[in-house]
Structures are given as structure tokens and as C-alpha cells.
Amino acid sequence: MSSFYVENFGCRATQADGAAIERQFREQGLDRAPERSEARFVVLNTCAVTASAEQDARAAIRRIRRENPACEVIVTGCYAQRAPSEVAALPGVALVVGNSHKHNLAQIALGRQSEKNSNHQDSFVPITTLGGATRDSIFVSDIFAHTELLAAPVFDSATERTRPNLKVQDGCNNRCSFCVIPSVRGRSRSLNLDEVLREVNQLVDAGYREVVISGINLGQWGRDLPVWDGGPPPPRLEGLVRAILEHTSLEKLRISSVEPMDWTDSFIQLMAESPRIAKHAHVPMQSGSDAVLRRMHRRYRPWHYREKIEKIRTAMPTAAIGADVMTGFPGETDAEFEGTRRMIEDLPFTYLHVFTFSSRPGTPAAAMPNQVPVAVARERNRMLRDLAAGKKHKFMHSFVGRSLDAITLNIVTKTSDESCQGFCTDTLTDNYLKLRLKGKHEPNQWMNVNVLHAAEGQLVGISDCSHRC
Numbered sequence: 001m002s003s004f005y006v007e008n009f010g011c012r013a014t015q016a017d018g019a020a021i022e023r024q025f026r027e028q029g030l031d032r033a034p035e036r037s038e039a040r041f042v043v044l045n046t047c048a049v050t051a052s053a054e055q056d057a058r059a060a061i062r063r064i065r066r067e068n069p070a071c072e073v074i075v076t077g078c079y080a081q082r083a084p085s086e087v088a089a090l091p092g093v094a095l096v097v098g099n100s101h102k103h104n105l106a107q108i109a110l111g112r113q114s115e116k117n118s119n120h121q122d123s124f125v126p127i128t129t130l131g132g133a134t135r136d137s138i139f140v141s142d143i144f145a146h147t148e149l150l151a152a153p154v155f156d157s158a159t160e161r162t163r164p165n166l167k168v169q170d171g172c173n174n175r176c177s178f179c180v181i182p183s184v185r186g187r188s189r190s191l192n193l194d195e196v197l198r199e200v201n202q203l204v205d206a207g208y209r210e211v212v213i214s215g216i217n218l219g220q221w222g223r224d225l226p227v228w229d230g231g232p233p234p235p236r237l238e239g240l241v242r243a244i245l246e247h248t249s250l251e252k253l254r255i256s257s258v259e260p261m262d263w264t265d266s267f268i269q270l271m272a273e274s275p276r277i278a279k280h281a282h283v284p285m286q287s288g289s290d291a292v293l294r295r296m297h298r299r300y301r302p303w304h305y306r307e308k309i310e311k312i313r314t315a316m317p318t319a320a321i322g323a324d325v326m327t328g329f330p331g332e333t334d335a336e337f338e339g340t341r342r343m344i345e346d347l348p349f350t351y352l353h354v355f356t357f358s359s360r361p362g363t364p365a366a367a368m369p370n371q372v373p374v375a376v377a378r379e380r381n382r383m384l385r386d387l388a389a390g391k392k393h394k395f396m397h398s399f400v401g402r403s404l405d406a407i408t409l410n411i412v413t414k415t416s417d418e419s420c421q422g423f424c425t426d427t428l429t430d431n432y433l434k435l436r437l438k439g440k441h442e443p444n445q446w447m448n449v450n451v452l453h454a455a456e457g458q459l460v461g462i463s464d465c466s467h468r469c
């Protein structure tokens with residue numbers, strides 16, 4: 001029987017797409033190969049957010065050619081959408097399927113021969129720029145003409161069988177000047193409310209105790225949904241969260257990244273008041289400099305951002321608060337960087353994702369003057385990481401001697417510690433801290449844990465069986 005293997009690069013949304021592609025192949029009767037070296041079709045689901053993400057994809061293609069010369073390499077995802085001709089010209093690539101066509105990827109792969117003669121050809125890219133590639137190896141069209149949303153729950157490989165991630169939104173209507181995502185994923189579109197509830201209920205029925213909802217720009221969820229004559233306005237993210245709480249018995253809902261201006265007072269209050277929503281707020285910041293935010297075409301000013309974070313902290317004193325920050329945006333001066341550094345120092349972040357600017361072809365930022373030398377951008381990145389590490393350390397240590405709710409993951413390790421019968425179980429707390437729980441515990445259980453100490457970047461604790469276990 002034919003088999004497939006899907007390898008994902010990049011963000012959660014890409015992993016969710018990968019899970020949906022796996023579903024397509026299974027529906028076509030194919031099995032998932034245990035290794036890519038054994039698969040008939042190897043799908044590389046790529047990312048284009050940085051130049052190095054694309055480099056990783058090219059290196060993977062070379063590796064697969066060596067390991068499994070007989071397979072068909074299919075490249076999909078954001079890199080395939082951004083530069084189809086470049087990808088198709090890489091030695092060993094059999095098929096390029098952009099984001100525009102990946103909802104049909106398995107069908108295309110299996111029925112390519114018949115597709116050649118069908119009217120699908122109308123939606124191929126022009127072949128004038130296609131080096132050695134042939135026209136029937138590329139399936140890419142204008143992403144803005146597409147409204148499909150590919151989604152299937154996805155599992156973090158490290159925490160497999162726990163905490164599925166459900167993508168409920170794709171695309172983005174913003175135009176941040178550094179970002180290639182809108183041009184490769186198209187306009188914002190939402191999984192409709194009934195489908196979200198159906199997916200969440202299926203996950204609950206299958207025994208999952210935490211579900212993460214995510215999107216490319218999750219705060220835009222619902223804005224594209226149709227308004228029916230005389231009907232109520234379509235719900236927004238807050239309405240979606242309320243509906244999940246009301247119409248499912250999900251024990252814990254975790255909300256992934258939400259842009260600053262979508263943190264309304266009532267949304268913050270809802271998160272603070274519901275024990276069924278994880279106390280975890282991820283709020284992309286990018287820069288603390290007004291001038292840089294303007295050049296980035298971000299829609300908020302530093303004082304807006306500061307106000308949102310302070311409100312979140314006041315409403316939820318023990319919540320995890322994280323942010324994405326970029327260093328080395330074109331023209332970023334020492335003073336502008338210092339504005340970012342100072343804002344991070346002031347605000348109660350518990351972790352940061354720090355990125356170094358990567359110039360993406362076709363974005364306005366790529367053409368801006370005064371590109372920052374890579375060495376300077378990297379040094380700024382290092383400074384922010386150090387700052388973030390200190391904040392995380394302080395936050396973690398503030399829970400020693402207290403108790404926290406944590407969900408057990410599917411990772412049990414042996415230890416020489418006799419106080420826990422030689423085993424520890426990895427968990428993740430409600431407020432997004434790694435916690436090593438003494439003893440061997442079943443995955444996917446919410447436990448109340450007494451925190452004993454912190455070591456090697458994580459908490460160590462013991463279950464408080466008098467509560468819930």
C-alpha cells in the first residue's frame with residue numbers, strides 16, 4: 001500500500017495544516033509511514049517567515065533525496081506559495097502545491113496524471129519563469145481568491161496525546177511592513193462557530209482535557225463570517241470563547257496569540273473570571289518604539305500596548321504574559337532599541353519570543369533604507385533574551401511553596417530521586433510553566449501540585465492528592 005509522510009516547518013498554523021494534509025491522505029486510503037525514508041509521498045509543509053526557514057526547507061529536500069530517492073517530494077505551505085518557480089526548480093521536487101491548493105493536496109498528488117488534462121490547468125501559475133520545471137508540477141494560484149480553511153487538531157510531538165491545538169482562523173487582513181504572511185496565506189477567514197464547537201466537542205469526547213485555539217491572527221476570528229438579514233451580528237473572538245464555555249464541557253481552554261488591540265476590557269475580564277480559561281496571555285509587541293511601530297505599520301502605539309499589559313496583569317496576578325519582539329527592524333537606532341528594552345524591563349512579562357529581522361522579498365521593509373547590520377541585530381536579540389530569562393526566573397521562583405494546577409504530558413523520565421519511586425512526569429501549568437512532577441502519572445490529567453523548588457529552567461513539585469488527581 002502507498003504511504004505518505006508529512007514534515008512540518010514553522011508555526012502552529014502550519015502544523016495544523018500538516019495534520020489536515022495527513023487526514024486527506026488517510027481519507028484516500030494511504031498509511032502514514034513511520035519514517036520519511038519509507039514513504040512513497042513525502043510532503044514538506046514549509047514556512048516563509050524568515051530566510052532561514054526557507055533554507056531549512058531546501059536542506060530537507062536535499063536530505064530526502066539522499067535518504068529516499070524513489071519517493072515523490074511534494075512541497076507545500078508558505079514557501080511554496082511565495083516562490084513556486086524557485087521551489088519547483090530545486091532538484092528532486094516532484095510537485096509544488098501552494099497554500100491556495102493544499103486543501104486538495106492528496107487528491108492532486110494521487111491523481112496528477114488525470115489532472116494534467118482537466119481544467120485545473122487554469123489555476124496554475126504562468127510557466128514563463130519556471131526554469132526546468134514543467135507546468136503540471138505546480139499548483140498555485142492567487143491566494144486572495146481563496147476562502148478555504150484547512151484545519152485539523154494538531155498535537156505537539158513532545159506532548160503527544162495531550163493539549164491538541166485547533167486552528168480556527170487563517171490569513172490576515174493587516175499589512176505589517178515586515179511580514180510575508182498575508183501574501184502567502186491571504187485574507188482572514190474563520191472556521192464557523194458550529195464547526196469549532198463540533199471539533200471541540202469531538203476532542204472532549206475523545207478524552208482531551210485542554211484544547212488550544214489558534215490562528216494566524218486569532219483576534220480577527222469571526223469578522224469575515226456572513227451577517228444574515230435581521231440576524232444578530234456575527235460573534236467575535238470573545239463570543240467564540242463564551243460559546244465554547246457554554247456549549248462544550250471542555251475543562252481548559254488555552255488561547256494562543258492575540259494582537260494587542262483585540263484585548264478588550266470584557267475579554268480580559270472573561271479570561272480572569274473563568275477557571276476554564278488558562279491564565280496565559282500572549283500579546284505580540286514587536287517594538288517599544290513609536291517610530292519603529294509606525295514603520296512596521298503596526299496599529300497601536302507603545303502606550304496602548306503598555307496599558308493592555310498592565311490591565312492583564314491587574315486582572316490576573318499570576319498569569320503567564322508573553323510577547324513576540326523583533327530586533328534589527330530597518331532603521332532601528334540605538335535609542336529606538338533602548339525604548340524597546342526599557343519597555344520590556346518595565347512590563348511584567350514572564351517569557352518572550354525574540355526574533356531578529358529577516359528581510360522578505362516583496363515586503364515594504366525589504367526596500368527600506370538603513371538596514372541594520374546583522375551583528376547589531378543579533379546582539380540586541382541577545383540582550384532581550386537575557387532580560388527575558390531573568391524575568392522568567394523571577395516569575396518561576398515566585399511559585400515555590402505555593403500550589404498550581406498543571407496538566408500531565410506524555411513524558412515520563414527515570415530519575416535517581418528515591419522520593420518519587422524513580423520517576424518524574426512532565427507537566428505544564430495553567431500559567432504556562434514547565435513543571436516536573438514527582439512520580440509516574442498518566443498523561444492528560446489535571447493535578448493540583450505543591451511546588452517544592454525550581455531547577456534547570458523548570459519547577460519541581462509533588463501532587464496534592466487531597467485536591468484532584
Ligand code: SF4
Nearest residue numbers: 172174175176179181
Ligand atoms: S498581524 Fe502583522 S505580523 Fe501578524 S500575520 Fe498579520 S501582517 Fe503578519
